[in-house]
Amino acid sequence: MPTAAKGALLQCDPPQMAVLKSINEKAGNIYIIEPIDDHTCLVSENKVDEIKRLVKETMDTAMGIGEDDAEEKDSDLD
Amino acid sequence: MADSDVQSWEYLERLQGTEFYRLYKNPTSALAIFRKRLSSLAKSLVMALLYLNAPLPVKDLDVWVKPGSRSEKEHALDLLQRYHITAVSSSKAYTLTENFSRSLRQALTGGGDTKSFGEIAHPPSNPSITVEDLDGFARNQWEGILGYMVGNSAIPLESTSTVVDPSPGVIELLKAGHLIELAGSSRLGYSPKITKDGFAFVLQDINTQVWSLLFLYVDHAEDFAMTKVAVLSFLFLISSLELGQAYTKSHLDADQLRILSDLSDFGIIYQSSSDSLDFYPTRLATTLTSDSNTSSSNNTNLSSALTTSSTSQAHGFIIIETNYRIYAYTSSPLQTSLLGLFTNLRSRHPNLITAKMTKSSVQRAVQMGITAEQIISYLTSHAHPQMRRHAIQAASAASDPAKAAQAASVIPATVLDQIHLWQIEKDRMTTTPGYLMKQFGTQAEYERYWQFADQIGVLVWRSDRKRMFFVNQIDSLRRFMKSSRESGAEG
Structure with missing residues (x-):
């Protein structure tokens, strides 16, 4: 008997999924409804914005933001 | 999608069956849905069923459609079902819903209540109004709204066209739809701050924009003690009117007069004053429900009609080089603000703006909720004719078809790819509700x-x-x- 689960399908790359999984574990499994594989999982629809923000924050701190701002300088100003 | 965000036609699909039932009492509504929302196959099915006396068994319908086109058939039937146009009886046979078929028949063959398609005023109270005047009015109103959203005031510019500030009602509506947020205090005056959804809104084509705003309006109709169905039917009526004709207001009720004055704030209809005896639909109104299959060409007509004053060319003023530099031949403050959303503006001349797309400017836009597709479609639809000519030449020169397809894109392929790459770098996660x-x-x-x-x-x-x-x-x-x-x- 097929069943339907309501939620939002989240697709991303494996590093982000790893980050998301660790956030989810620390928060007591409130985000992920069903982990599917390294690229996909089902999450609560009303938590999507929160998840995006948390994952981005974690990734940014891990990588160190602002390191690549210097290259924006335009060499050939006219 | 969060529900009260930018509205689209899916909004209509969420109406109740009974609301459709009342909506289809009006021939114009049935005709508008038929013209605007149905695929070609769905239209043929409706036409075939329209004068059929007995329900059509499901098996017979399957015979009409070639096995190879099964997916089109399922899609068409699904559409008809969603708009409550067909009903499947217990004996597995299709019929059109009663109100829809009666209204569509009336719309096609005439007869019945003639007022359902508006009543022309004889003679018009002000016969000197021309189509150009109407286009000008619609343009000023609509650009006023968009300009207000992207914050024209931030870029002071001497401009020949007068900038119209939107009415309080429109501002209220934009706020209710979360397209803008107001910052400031009542003493110092409010200044608009555009939201994510607002950005997505301003980069869409005009027809989509108009409908988004109208659906917002319908959604908030109940706040003004009007029913959704009444507002929708009246909008469909307005959309079926003819450009350049004056229509009398004599048979309209108080609610409809109220809608008229709001529509005039959008630039969808023109009336010399709120107590004048007649009104004119503008091009924004008459293209509302133009045929779904030809809507792209209508959109170009529409946007060209609406941009003639601000630029010398009717449409297409942007040149993009492979080094991400952009030259835009425009003096319109609105277009300048739009370009400024995803480029770094470099210099401004009387009729030319130079800008450059950089990683940070595109990512800034992505951060604000603009997608790479929106940027690309904006650039493509406003590309200078010279860019198009170049693309066509490059395509015809290329010998192998794969290369030709690549060269046929108006924007240089390197720029296309780079915009996508910049976006992916910033936004690697996609979510779909369902x-x-x-x-x-x-x-x-x-x-x-x-x-x-x-x-x-x-x-x-x-x-x-x-x-x-x-x-x-x-x-x-x-x-x-x-x-x-x-x-x-x-x-």
């Missing part, structure tokens, strides 16, 4: 259902290994699963 279907008993069952979902265009993702798939809409699939389970039980 339903995950799982625990299928057999492989055959799983395949039958995902293939159906694919055919009606709701399939987002599937995994054969896990025997799961994801859909963004479930109603039709649920019906299909139910009916195939029943027929499975019989046989």
Whole structure:
């Protein structure tokens, strides 16, 4: 008997999924409804914005933001 | 999608069956839905069913459609079902719903209540109004709204066209739709701050913009003690009027007069004052429900009609070089602000703006919620004729078809790719709301259902290994699963 689960399908790359999984574990499994594989999982629809923000924050701190701002300088100003 | 965000036609599909029932009492509504929302096959099916006395058995309908076009058929039937145009009887046969068929017949053959298509004023109270005047009015109003949203005031510019500030009602509506937020205090005055949804809104084509705003309006109609259906029917009526004609207000009720004055704030209709005896629909109104298959050409007509004053060329003023530099031949403050959303503006001349797209400017835009596709479609639709000519030449010069297709894109391929790459770098996560279907008993069952979902265009993702798939809409699939389970039980 097929069943339907309501939620939002989240697709991303494996590093982000790893980050998301660790956030989810620390928060007591409130985000992920069903982990599917390294690229996909089902999450609560009303938590999507929160998840995006948390994952981005974690990734940014891990990588160190602002390191690549210097290259924006335009060499050939006219 | 969060529900009160930018509205689209899906909004209409969420109406109740009874609301459709009342909506279809008006011939104009039935005609508008028929023209605007149905695919070609759905239209042919409706035309075939329109004068049929007895219901058409499902099996007979299957014979009409070639096996190769099954997915188009499922899609068409799904559309008809969603708009409550067809009903399936218990004996497995299709009929058109009664109100819809009566109204559409009346719309096609005339007769009945003639006022349903508006009443022309004889003679018009002000015969000197021309189509150009109407275009000018619509343009000023609409650019006023968009300009207000992107904050014209931030870029002071001497401009020949007068900038119209939108009325308080429009501002209220933009705020209610979360397209802008107001910052400031009542003493110092409020200044608009555009939101994510607002950015997505301003980069869309005009017809989509107008409808988004109108659906917002419909959604908030109940706040002004009007019913959604009354407002929608009246909008469809307005959309069926003819450009350049004056229509009398004599038979309109108080609610409809109120809608008229709001529509005049949008630039959709023109009236010299709120107590004048007649009104004129503008081009914004008459293209509202133009045929879905030709809407792209209508859009270019529309936007060209609406941009003639601000630029010397009717449309197409942007030149993009492969080094991400942009030259835009425009003096319109609105277009300048729009370009400024995703480029770094460099210099401004009387009729020319130079800008450059950089990683940070595109990512800034992505951060604000603009997608790479929106940027690309904006650039493509406003590309200078010279860019188009160049693309066509490059395409015809290329010998092998794959290369020709690549060269045919108006924007240089390197720029296209780079915009996408910049976006992916910043936004690597996509989410789609919907339903995950799982625990299928057999492989055959799983395949039958995902293939159906694919055919009606709701399939987002599937995994054969896990025997799961994801859909963004479930109603039709649920019906299909139910009916195939029943027929499975019989046989």
